[in-house]
Amino acid sequence: xxxxxxxxxxxxxxxxxxxxxxxxxxxxxxxxxxxxxxxxxxxxxxxxxxxxxxxxxxxxxxxxxxxxxxxxxxxxxxxxxxxxxxxxx
Numbered sequence: 001x002x003x004x005x006x007x008x009x010x011x012x013x014x015x016x017x018x019x020x021x022x023x024x025x026x027x028x029x030x031x032x033x034x035x036x037x038x039x040x041x042x043x044x045x046x047x048x049x050x051x052x053x054x055x056x057x058x059x060x061x062x063x064x065x066x067x068x069x070x071x072x073x074x075x076x077x078x079x080x081x082x083x084x085x086x087x088x089x
Contacts, residue, residue: 036089040073043082 047064051057065075065083073085 037086038089039076040068040085040087041082042068042085044078045081047083 042064044061048057048060051060068075068085072087074087076084076086078084
């Protein structure tokens with residue numbers, strides 16, 4: 001029981017020192033990481049090109065999205081004939 005109380009006290013002191021420290025790495029250890037995003041909107045016609053039949057449209061769309069994926073773009077949603085993509089800055 002005494003060991004548990006000592007361990008708890010030690011943890012409390014170390015935690016207080018970490019918060020009061022000017023060391024930013026100790027402060028950042030408790031701060032949530034924030035991701036900043038950049039967005040891109042692409043019209044589906046730009047991805048599909050001049051394709052007329054369904055197979056060519058699907059193939060063009062897949063190829064275009066795969067190319068964007070290689071650039072770290074992630075598809076968020078499709079809206080009104082366009083796609084919204086995001087990637088971390």
